[in-house]
Amino acid sequence: MATGRTxxxxxxxREPDLLRFTTAGSVDDGKSTLxxxxxxxxxxxxxxxxxxxxxxxxxAGAALDLALVTDGLRAExxxxxxxxxxxxxxxxxxxxxxxxxxxxxxxxTRNMATGASTADLAVILIDAQxxxxxQSKRHAFIVSLLGVPRVVVAVNKMDLVGYDxxxxxxxxxxxxxxxARLGFADLVFIPISALAGDxxxxxxxxxxxxxxxxxxxxxxxxxVAGDANLIDFRFPVQRVVRPDQSFRGYxxxxxxxxxxxxDEVVVLPSGLRTRVTRIxxxxxxxxxxxxxxxxxxxxxxxxxxxxxDMIAHPRNVPVVERSVEAMVVWMADAPxxxxxxxxxxxxxRTVKAACGKxxxxxxxxxxxxxxxxxxxLNEIGRVRMTLYQPLFVDEYRKNRATGSFVLxxxxxxxxxxxxxxxDRRASPAPGDVADGLQVATNxxxxxxRVDAAERARVLGQAPLTVWLTGLSGSGKSTVAHAxxxxxxxxxxxxxxxxxxxLRHGLTRDLGFTPQARRENVRRVAEAxxxxxxxxxxxxxxxxxxxxxxxxxxxxxxxxxxxFETYLAAGVDACERRxxxxxxxxxxxxxxxxxxxxxxxxxxxxxxxxxxxTGTESVEQSVEALFAAVLRRVAQPR
Amino acid sequence: xxxxxxxxxxxxxxxxESIHILREVAAEFERPVLMYSVGKDxxxxxRLAQKAFHPGRIPFPLLHIxxxxxxxxxxxxxxxxxxxxxxxxxxxRNEPALAADANPWDLGTVKCCGFLKTQGLLDALRAxxxxxxxxxxxxxxxxxxxxxxxxxxxxxxGQWDPKNQRPELWNxxxxxxQPGESMRVFPLSNWTEVDVWRxxxxxxxxxxxxxxxxxxxxxxxxxxxxxxxxxxxxxxxERSERLLVRYxxxxxxxxxxxxxxxxxxxxxxxxxxxQTRFSERxxxxxxxxxxxxxxxxxxxxxx
Numbered sequence: 029m030a031t032g033r034t035x036x037x038x039x040x041x042r043e044p045d046l047l048r049f050t051t052a053g054s055v056d057d058g059k060s061t062l063x064x065x066x067x068x069x070x071x072x073x074x075x076x077x078x079x080x081x082x083x084x085x086x087x088a089g090a091a092l093d094l095a096l097v098t099d100g101l102r103a104e105x106x107x108x109x110x111x112x113x114x115x116x117x118x119x120x121x122x123x124x125x126x127x128x129x130x131x132x133x134x135x136x137t138r139n140m141a142t143g144a145s146t147a148d149l150a151v152i153l154i155d156a157q158x159x160x161x162x163q164s165k166r167h168a169f170i171v172s173l174l175g176v177p178r179v180v181v182a183v184n185k186m187d188l189v190g191y192d193x194x195x196x197x198x199x200x201x202x203x204x205x206x207x208a209r210l211g212f213a214d215l216v217f218i219p220i221s222a223l224a225g226d227x228x229x230x231x232x233x234x235x236x237x238x239x240x241x242x243x244x245x246x247x248x249x250x251x252v253a254g255d256a257n258l259i260d261f262r263f264p265v266q267r268v269v270r271p272d273q274s275f276r277g278y279x280x281x282x283x284x285x286x287x288x289x290x291d292e293v294v295v296l297p298s299g300l301r302t303r304v305t306r307i308x309x310x311x312x313x314x315x316x317x318x319x320x321x322x323x324x325x326x327x328x329x330x331x332x333x334x335x336x337d338m339i340a341h342p343r344n345v346p347v348v349e350r351s352v353e354a355m356v357v358w359m360a361d362a363p364x365x366x367x368x369x370x371x372x373x374x375x376x377r378t379v380k381a382a383c384g385k386x387x388x389x390x391x392x393x394x395x396x397x398x399x400x401x402x403x404x405l406n407e408i409g410r411v412r413m414t415l416y417q418p419l420f421v422d423e424y425r426k427n428r429a430t431g432s433f434v435l436x437x438x439x440x441x442x443x444x445x446x447x448x449x450x451d452r453r454a455s456p457a458p459g460d461v462a463d464g465l466q467v468a469t470n471x472x473x474x475x476x477r478v479d480a481a482e483r484a485r486v487l488g489q490a491p492l493t494v495w496l497t498g499l500s501g502s503g504k505s506t507v508a509h510a511x512x513x514x515x516x517x518x519x520x521x522x523x524x525x526x527x528x529x530l531r532h533g534l535t536r537d538l539g540f541t542p543q544a545r546r547e548n549v550r551r552v553a554e555a556x557x558x559x560x561x562x563x564x565x566x567x568x569x570x571x572x573x574x575x576x577x578x579x580x581x582x583x584x585x586x587x588x589x590x591f592e593t594y595l596a597a598g599v600d601a602c603e604r605r606x607x608x609x610x611x612x613x614x615x616x617x618x619x620x621x622x623x624x625x626x627x628x629x630x631x632x633x634x635x636x637x638x639x640x641t642g643t644e645s646v647e648q649s650v651e652a653l654f655a656a657v658l659r660r661v662a663q664p665r
Numbered sequence: 666x667x668x669x670x671x672x673x674x675x676x677x678x679x680x681x682e683s684i685h686i687l688r689e690v691a692a693e694f695e696r697p698v699l700m701y702s703v704g705k706d707x708x709x710x711x712r713l714a715q716k717a718f719h720p721g722r723i724p725f726p727l728l729h730i731x732x733x734x735x736x737x738x739x740x741x742x743x744x745x746x747x748x749x750x751x752x753x754x755x756x757x758r759n760e761p762a763l764a765a766d767a768n769p770w771d772l773g774t775v776k777c778c779g780f781l782k783t784q785g786l787l788d789a790l791r792a793x794x795x796x797x798x799x800x801x802x803x804x805x806x807x808x809x810x811x812x813x814x815x816x817x818x819x820x821x822x823g824q825w826d827p828k829n830q831r832p833e834l835w836n837x838x839x840x841x842x843q844p845g846e847s848m849r850v851f852p853l854s855n856w857t858e859v860d861v862w863r864x865x866x867x868x869x870x871x872x873x874x875x876x877x878x879x880x881x882x883x884x885x886x887x888x889x890x891x892x893x894x895x896x897x898x899x900x901x902x903e904r905s906e907r908l909l910v911r912y913x914x915x916x917x918x919x920x921x922x923x924x925x926x927x928x929x930x931x932x933x934x935x936x937x938x939x940q941t942r943f944s945e946r947x948x949x950x951x952x953x954x955x956x957x958x959x960x961x962x963x964x965x966x967x968x
Contacts, residue, residue: 074941112827115855279717376689
């Protein structure tokens with residue numbers, strides 16, 4: 029696949045990539061000022077716009093009102109509030125940014141959901157003077173509901189509390205404990221002053237007690253490339269392209285997964301199987317296509333395909349549903365009520381649907397569930413929709429594109445609600461055998477009543493994943509088990525996840541291609557995360573040769589719990605050792621994709637610790653690692 | 666695949682999004698039309714439409730609302746490029762207003778725009794009974810455009826109600842309308858000016874030569890450098906001069922300022938834009954003729 033023509037379009041090592049983020053905060057928390065500050069200090073506001081702002085300042089020489097930059101509508105400028113989502117664009121040498129600036133008034137919650145729906149990250153503002161407001165919790169809840177994995181809590185107006193560390197820490201601890209229930213992969217707190225500029229673009233000399241990055245530095249470096257779902261191929265058909273008798277193709281966007289000519293595919297809802305013959309663009313045909321490419325697929329057989337159908341791989345299909353279970357954000361004045369009918373737009377398919385049972389309404393301030401038979405404007409609840417025609421859905425947490433829908437009121441044509449599916453049953457596609465990656469029932473995140481800090485106190489240790497990476501034969505298994513012994517002897521609860529052992533069970537369906545290795549890393553990382561959540565120290569022993577995959581593991585496990593350990597033994601040393609005789613086999617060509625011989629190993633750029641297992645003894649390595657790990661584990665936070 | 670990360674460049678992501686939008690329009694509306702105004706954004710939009718429907722033809726016509734005050738180079742370019750692309754181009758003017766000698770010098774820019782652009786557009790849309798009107802506006806251009814949806818609802822009178830817009834989540838666009846209502850659609854919403862030029866470079870798209878610097882006959886007026894062609898009326902005391910300039914945006918020649926520039930190639934334009942300290946629409950007189958100019962024009966039906 030390295031020869032794929034699409035490769036020319038893939039991002040080169042240092043080419044800037046794109047980060048979409050949204051901002052949320054209560055009225056007067058200073059969102060617009062913050063964005064104005066980011067744009068201003070990043071040099072993205074032009075001279076003529078600055079001149080216009082200066083003209084609007086009440087007193088000549090007064091500080092610029094940065095909020096005026098983003099308040100685009102006259103009513104907003106007059107009332108000094110933000111009414112609607114505003115999109116802003118700026119770039120640094122590292123990244124391109126699209127900001128969705130969304131209002132904080134309770135009546136505009138729907139706009140926040142809009143901004144969050146396409147965001148990779150959310151910045152939630154909290155006024156340091158006022159502390160955590162009802163709205164601050166509501167914002168985090170909506171952000172989590174919309175599946176935004178990363179949150180930065182910007183504690184603003186630090187200048188008005190004398191840059192006091194205690195104020196920041198109080199908010200951080202209280203909000204962090206509350207937000208733990210929402211399960212963000214990445215939650216970061218930064219003390220800032222949007223008005224004065226502290227920690228927005230550059231650091232601040234006025235808060236020496238804070239040693240983290242500025243907001244912009246964080247936004248420039250946070251890792252998002254792993255968000256794309258490259259496993260589950262889904263292609264909702266937008267249009268049939270049939271200019272003449274000689275050509276018939278299906279236009280659409282690859283929303284997840286990867287497709288190649290020759291792939292066997294199934295068309296839903298018919299269940300007919302065929303093969304992809306070409307991936308057509310206006311340029312040369314492609315060797316493969318991946319999200320979010322817009323392409324046209326040609327199929328081998330003249331099967332019946334039309335707009336709203338879905339093309340997938342036969343062993344990995346979405347669920348064909350006659351009803352969907354979803355969390356719904358209601359956005360219209362007329363309430364969502366049991367028994368009413370609506371239109372659902374899901375991917376490229378629009379069907380009629382009736383509102384079935386409303387299981388509960390969520391109080392976004394307490395996260396408590398309340399009984400309800402309808403949802404009013406800006407209310408959120410779990411709803412079952414009965415569909416007049418089937419939809420092809422995945423769980424929203426796994427696939428934003430095939431797990432999301434909007435509800436349209438057929439009387440007004442207004443977009444009345446947004447839904448995120450939370451139910452995924454193992455039901456095979458018509459005519460298919462249930463042999464694919466089928467997923468368990470009723471997948472819904474339940475908030476635990478016990479938090480991480482409580483578990484840490486009970487076990488007297490902070491959970492940690494010691495992620496060993498290195499070539500085959502570098503000593504990962506040996507070091508892992510020796511470290512486990514030392515930790516257990518020291519009274520620490522610990523468990524080893526050994527890659528080879530797991531391949532007999534958890535990962536036995538996976539091979540050694542880059543995709544399979546990636547899925548292997550993902551599963552082990554998820555298992556490690558669970559064990560960490562249970563309070564254990566985990567030691568993993570996987571070659572995990574790709575930087576990208578390890579970054580994904582870091583993301584899944586959480587950067588604060590991820591302890592990357594590089595076993596720095598070179599190919600020569602490992603091949604001399606060759607405990608399993610694998611290098612010899614690989615040299616004879618009997619093992620394809622063998623790391624170090626016929627597949628690459630990417631050395632970690634900045635591991636937490638590096639062990640010279642090629643030259644020093646196992647005991648030396650283990651002692652060094654044990655000491656470093658114990659320091660992290662011994663202090664429950 | 667080796668260690669290559671499957672990740673699209675920013676330009677390719679923008680392109681994929683725009684193509685998705687264009688295809689949604691073609692699939693969900695009866696009578697779409699693509700507004701073609703001859704500038705760089707229209708050139709990019711045309712290329713994206715060609716890509717979206719390849720190997721088929723673009724399944725909707727192009728529409729140019731001609732104020733009769735465009736640069737001569739723009740008319741020549743328009744006719745040649747549309748013929749070469751084999752697309753159907755419809756050109757409409759507000760003939761009654763032109764017959765009554767509508768011009769910016771006597772009417773002022775607000776009224777002139779109202780007659781020749783907004784009214785001309787609304788008349789043309791009504792005559793064509795178009796239900797979806799695709800435009801090249803970008804959110805980055807101007808602050809009221811920053812609030813625009815990708816599928817932006819218009820009532821029976823073509824009016825925009827910015828305080829009552831449909832929520833737009835993910836890439837699920839709600840295109841449902843009643844007869845007489847319409848949708849404005851903006852496939853380039855997330856593009857910036859420099860993205861447009863980088864795409865012009867990447868794809869080798871032809872643009873009107875007015876974008877490139879050369880010595881031109883101009884007159885300085887109110888902080889702008891206005892072209893001084895044969896038809897431009899000079900005010901008392903004004904004198905035209907020859908300056909090395911280019912146009913950063915193209916509109917009507919009486920109301921479009923040039924910028925001092927030596928950028929003679931697309932590459933030089935990109936370099937210039939990466940360093941500029943001035944926004945794109947600073948040279949558009951009509952953006953500054955009243956407070957909230959663009960918002961007011963948009964509410965009334967302007968793009």
